[in-house]
Amino acid sequence: MQQTSPIEQTVEHLFRHEWGKLVAALTKLFGVHNLELAEDVVQDTLVKAFEHWKINGVPSNPSGWLYTVARNKAVDVIRQQKRGEEFARSFTHLLQSEYSLVPTIHEQLNEKFVDDDRLRMxxxxxxxxxxxxxxxxxxxxxxxxxxxxxxxxxxxxxxDTIEKRLYRARQTFREQQVDFELPAADVLDSRLNNVLMAVYLLFNEGYNSTHHENLIRNDLMREAMRLCELICRTKTVEHANSHALMALMCFNASRNNARMDDDGNILLMKQQDRSKWNRALIETGVFHLEESAAGETISKYHLEAGIAYEHARARDYAHTNWHNILSCYNLLQQLYPSPIIALNRAIVIAELHGPKEAIVAIELIEGKETLKNYYLLPAVLGEYHAQIGDHTKAKAYFKEAEGLTHSSAEKKLLKQKEQSLHRR
Structure with missing residues (x-):
């Protein structure tokens, strides 16, 4: 497999780290109705960075270099627009005047505003x-x-579905003339759930990458945790769910150094060297879990963080409190029922009552057909059939799971499990 160059790795890191900051800052200037224009300027900036650095090397302050280029490109774009172009309401008159154009761009496209801009965005x-x-x-x-x-x-x-969603979203912003401002306090909380879901999806893509050559992508996980930390710090929203999500991410990220061996093989939790778990991250997770208790409701992030905490506090796999974990899954299934939660609950049942009981629990999952393309369902069934000695079914399940995952590391693990049955 072709390895990415150091320049490509640097640009990819900066793309993840700076993309949102630059898009938010430019959207503040251009207006939400010009969101696509802001994204185009940032895209052009990153392309120029790759081309320039490939020849001249990475500058000593790459982030500062990006901001300088983005400011210059923003000025060029605005000059190319028709004189009557409408930008953000509070900046249109400043951007339409040549006298104030450059000073306004340089003042507003500034790293000191990035946290506020990203939060608004x-x-x-x-x-x-x-x-x-x-x-x-x-x-x-x-x-x-x-x-x-x-x-x-x-x-x-x-x-195509995602393309259409994004197109309709931008079109809605143009039609409704949405402002680049935090909404009123009484509607902030209603929007927070989807913000947290986006952060959660970003973290999960880093924790278990679906497409990248690396199973673990620390850059995505760090970015998700930065966004969540930003939400936890703001004084304008209720923090309980944000702290719960932050706790969950800290506990899960703490295991990263122990999840793969030197040959790139996945190490399941039972096989992991817990001395490699990041104790500082676990302590940070405990802090956020305690902070999350201040709210009056319990979210799925509270319950998932509680599960992750039980793993984090167990001195070894044998001392995991599976009863507490099952209680969390029972409540999760009651409050937020889904086939995936039911599948994870069945895995805990296997730890407490054995593989046969787990297979029964899986067979009883309501809506199980929605998991037909989810590799973990046949992977789990393969494991439990192997444990009860039904190697024929186990091999078939492992092969099915291997065909459903895009991860090379997961394919390798499933192949190893299948091959181990041939040796028995």
């Missing part, structure tokens, strides 16, 4: 005129730098 993307699916897709595209292909994989739907 997160909530703008979750405007109530958009469907929840479009809101999340827009956050992933606009603030997180996801490609349309990556979003489609995260949603398990087609490329």
């Amino acid at each position: 997160m909530f703008v993307c979750c405007h109530p005129s958009l469907s929840p699916e479009s809101q999340v897709a827009l956050v992933l595209k606009t603030l997180c730098g996801f490609s349309v292909t990556e979003i489609a994989k995260a949603f398990v739907c087609s490329y």
Whole structure:
């Protein structure tokens, strides 16, 4: 497999790290109705960075270089627009005057404003005129730098479906003349759920990448945690669910150094060296879990964080409190029923009552047919049939699972499981 060059790796990192900041800052100037224009300027900036750095090397301050180029491109774009072009209401008169154009761009496209701009942009993307699916897709595209292909994989739907959602979202912003401002306090919380869902999807794509050559993508996970930390710090929204999600991400990210061996093989939790778990991240997770208790409701992030906490606090796999974990899954299934939650609950049942009981629980999952393209269903069934000695079914399930995952690391693990049955 072809390896990416250091320049490509640097540009990819900056793409993830700076994309949302630059798009948000430019949208503040251009207006939400010109969102696509803001994205085009950032895209051109990153293309120029790759071409220039490939020849001249990466500058000492690559982020600063990007901001300089983005400012210059923004000035050029505005000069090329018709004189009567409408930008953001508070900036149109400044951008239409040659006297104030350059100073305004340089003042506003500034790294000192990035956190405020990104926070506003997160909530703008979750405007109530958009469907929840479009809101999340827009956050992933606009603030997180996801490609349309990556979003489609995260949603398990087609490329064309995501393209249409993004097009309709931008069209709605133009028609409704949406402003680049935080909404009123009484509607902030209603938009927060979709903002958190977008952050959660971003983290999950980093934790278990669906398409990349690396199973674990720390850059995506760090970006998701940065966005969530930004939400936790703002004083204008209720923080309980944000802290719960932050706790969940900290607990899960703490295991990264132990999830793969030196040969690129996946190590399941039972096989992991817990001395490699990041204790500082676990402590940060505990802090956020405690902070999340201040709210009056319990979200799926609270319950999932509770499950992750039980794994984090167990000194080894044998001392995992599976009863507490099953209680969390029972409540999750009651409050947020889904076939995936039911499948994960069956895995816990296997730990407590054995593989036969788990197979029965899987057979009873309501809506199980929706998991027909989800590799983990046959992978789990393969594992449990192998444990009860039905190697013929186990091999068939492992082979089916291998055909459903795009991850080379997961394919390798499933192949190893299948081959181990031939040796028995």
